[in-house]
Amino acid sequence: MRIYNSMTRQKEELTPLEDNHYKIYVCGPTVYDLFHIGNARPFVTFDTLRRYLIWCGNKVSYIQNFTDIDDKVIIRAQAEGVAPEELADQMIDEYYKDADGLNIMRATKHPRATESIDDIINLISILFDKGYAYTTDDGVYFSIDQYPDYGKLSGHRLDDLIAGASERVSELEGKRNPLDFALWKFKKEGEPFWPSPWGEGRPGWHIECSAMSLANLGETVDIHAGGVDLQFPHHENEIAQSEAATGKTFVRYWVHNGFVNVNYEKMSKSLGNFFTVRDLVEHYPYHILRFFILQAHYRMPINFSDDLLDAAVTSWHRIVSCVDLLAFVASASEKVKINPMKERELEEEIATCRFNWQKAMDDDLNTADAIAAIFELVRAANTAATSSAVSPDLLLSARDTLIELLEVLGLDPTAGKEAIPDDILAMVEERTKAKKERDFATADRIRDEIFSRGFKVEDTPQGVRVIPV
RNA sequence: GGCACCAUAGCCAAGUGGUAAGGCAGAGGUCUGCAAAACCUCUAUUCUCCGGUUCAAAUCCGGAUGGUGCCUCCA
Numbered sequence: 001m002r003i004y005n006s007m008t009r010q011k012e013e014l015t016p017l018e019d020n021h022y023k024i025y026v027c028g029p030t031v032y033d034l035f036h037i038g039n040a041r042p043f044v045t046f047d048t049l050r051r052y053l054i055w056c057g058n059k060v061s062y063i064q065n066f067t068d069i070d071d072k073v074i075i076r077a078q079a080e081g082v083a084p085e086e087l088a089d090q091m092i093d094e095y096y097k098d099a100d101g102l103n104i105m106r107a108t109k110h111p112r113a114t115e116s117i118d119d120i121i122n123l124i125s126i127l128f129d130k131g132y133a134y135t136t137d138d139g140v141y142f143s144i145d146q147y148p149d150y151g152k153l154s155g156h157r158l159d160d161l162i163a164g165a166s167e168r169v170s171e172l173e174g175k176r177n178p179l180d181f182a183l184w185k186f187k188k189e190g191e192p193f194w195p196s197p198w199g200e201g202r203p204g205w206h207i208e209c210s211a212m213s214l215a216n217l218g219e220t221v222d223i224h225a226g227g228v229d230l231q232f233p234h235h236e237n238e239i240a241q242s243e244a245a246t247g248k249t250f251v252r253y254w255v256h257n258g259f260v261n262v263n264y265e266k267m268s269k270s271l272g273n274f275f276t277v278r279d280l281v282e283h284y285p286y287h288i289l290r291f292f293i294l295q296a297h298y299r300m301p302i303n304f305s306d307d308l309l310d311a312a313v314t315s316w317h318r319i320v321s322c323v324d325l326l327a328f329v330a331s332a333s334e335k336v337k338i339n340p341m342k343e344r345e346l347e348e349e350i351a352t353c354r355f356n357w358q359k360a361m362d363d364d365l366n367t368a369d370a371i372a373a374i375f376e377l378v379r380a381a382n383t384a385a386t387s388s389a390v391s392p393d394l395l396l397s398a399r400d401t402l403i404e405l406l407e408v409l410g411l412d413p414t415a416g417k418e419a420i421p422d423d424i425l426a427m428v429e430e431r432t433k434a435k436k437e438r439d440f441a442t443a444d445r446i447r448d449e450i451f452s453r454g455f456k457v458e459d460t461p462q463g464v465r466v467i468p469v
Numbered sequence: 470g471g472c473a474c475c476a477u478a479g480c481c482a483a484g485u486g487g488u489a490a491g492g493c494a495g496a497g498g499u500c501u502g503c504a505a506a507a508c509c510u511c512u513a514u515u516c517u518c519c520g521g522u523u524c525a526a527a528u529c530c531g532g533a534u535g536g537u538g539c540c541u542c543c544a
Contacts, residue, residue, distance in 0.1 A: 009473090026544095029544080035544085038543095039543095039544050043544080072542070072543095151472095154472070154540080155472055156471075156472055156473095156540070157471075157472085160471040161471085161540065163471075205542085226544060228473090228538070228539075228544080229542095229543055229544065230543080230544070231473090232540065234543090257544070258475095258544095259537085259544075261538095264536070264537065266537075266543090267544095269542090270543070295482070296482065297483075300474095301474085301537070301538085303481085307480075307481090307493090308480085308493090311481065311492070311493040311494080312493085314492085314493060314494090315481095315493065318492080321507085322507090325507080356490095368482060368491080369482095369483050369484080371491075371492080372490055372491035374491090375490095375491055375492065376491075379507095382506090382507055383508060386500090386506090386507055386508070435502085444502095447504085447505095456505070457505080458505050458507095459501070459504085459506095460505095460506075460507085465506080467506090
């Protein structure tokens with residue numbers, strides 16, 4: 001497949017360094033709060049990438065960290081009167097609840113910054129040895145002047161960055177260059193700290209990802225992913241630290257997802273215009289949120305609104321309804337007069353769907369196009385299902401195709417199917433009887449009653465269908 | 470100020486050189502006792518605008534306009 005590499009700003013053929021084995025690092029959440037739909041986008045997107053690579057026959061080592069110690073965690077914990085560790089533990093549990101709901105696979109490993117302190121200290125030591133690190137009054141800093149490639153990911157010129165930084169940072173606070181960033185922050189009153197050769201303190205933000213990536217995946221990973229806002233300075237800094245330490249290419253493909261916007265503005269905690277996944281789930285099921293995210297290409301911005309989610313619900317229902325219909329028709333006792341022409345048509349549609357779906361996925365994970373391919377098969381399958389001219393086996397094969405391809409997108413059109421209760425089935429029987437006697441008033445009354453109990457009755461050529469609403 | 474990205478129908482959204490996918494909404498029709506679902510037909514002679522390259526451009530190049538993001542914690 002081809003994937004857009006932020007480093008080269010073009011789509012490139014994706015190949016792993018090790019045969020059939022991809023090493024992927026995804027920047028995970030800072031665990032001080034529930035995550036919002038904007039945070040969910042990279043989790044869903046890169047989970048889908050992972051599923052696709054696995055589907056293609058690869059092994060994937062997938063690391064996603066938890067940033068469990070930083071300013072935000074400390075501040076929130078203080079506000080709530082709990083220890084930062086306690087808050088982090090709790091929020092990690094909450095993360096898993098939402099992530100499981102969104103059908104995001106557990107990472108191969110979810111390292112926590114606080115459990116990687118040794119790795120972090122190790123890495124900083126190497127940077128000291130190689131002359132990239134220095135100490136000030138408040139911490140240990142990385143000296144970007146020692147690293148000539150600084151800015152290569154974000155395309156910034158050093159002078160411009162320095163000019164920008166100087167405008168805001170009035171004092172250098174002991175830094176040699178305004179762009180130098182903290183590797184280790186010396187402890188402040190009331191904050192958690194760990195011992196280090198340079199003094200007690202805690203890790204800077206950027207170093208933890210480098211340390212966890214190097215420790216878990218080695219010096220060079222295939223893919224490092226996250227939101228576009230991480231491109232600078234976070235990922236730029238990660239490159240500087242890691243490559244300065246190892247002398248090796250840190251990441252082969254940098255992959256960044258676009259934002260979820262609200263009224264064309266970035267959704268963010270600081271703007272306050274965010275919707276947590278937990279809140280949204282009150283109104284829309286998890287899989288709708290996932291489907292909604294995957295309906296756009298991952299690098300394009302998504303504008304978030306209820307109307308769009310409502311459209312996603314209807315849209316998704318079309319798929320579920322087709323999958324149900326195929327199973328229903330295939331199991332109906334009605335005799336089919338197989339029409340070879342129609343059979344071949346459906347066979348071709350199945351093949352075309354698979355082909356287009358894979359082509360779309362291969363082209364920079366174009367899930368929007370992949371879903372379009374699925375809808376094409378939905379139409380063809382619906383037509384075939386109502387034609388009474390296609391064998392049950394072939395209908396089921398169309399159904400299996402839909403289920404298989406959706407599974408790779410982390411979507412399950414068969415999920416949440418409850419059995420129809422016996423008393424509802426009895427009412428359906430009663431209605432059918434009334435219909436036979438042409439007592440439509442009674443039949444309609446029973447249908448309304450069944451509907452109010454949460455089930456829809458449909459008369460199809462293949463018989464009566466009962467569907468949970 | 471610097472660096473990126475984006476602009477396609479009522480809405481959402483693919484499409485990166487050969488005569489505009491898909492979804493939602495809408496109109497008409499088929500089927501139905503009525504519905505529902507499904508299917509069929511219709512809904513952008515045109516892709517923000519202006520130039521250029523080309524036999525051919527939504528797609529490449531230049532410019533303009535509008536919008537967003539990053540440059541500070543941020544998915």
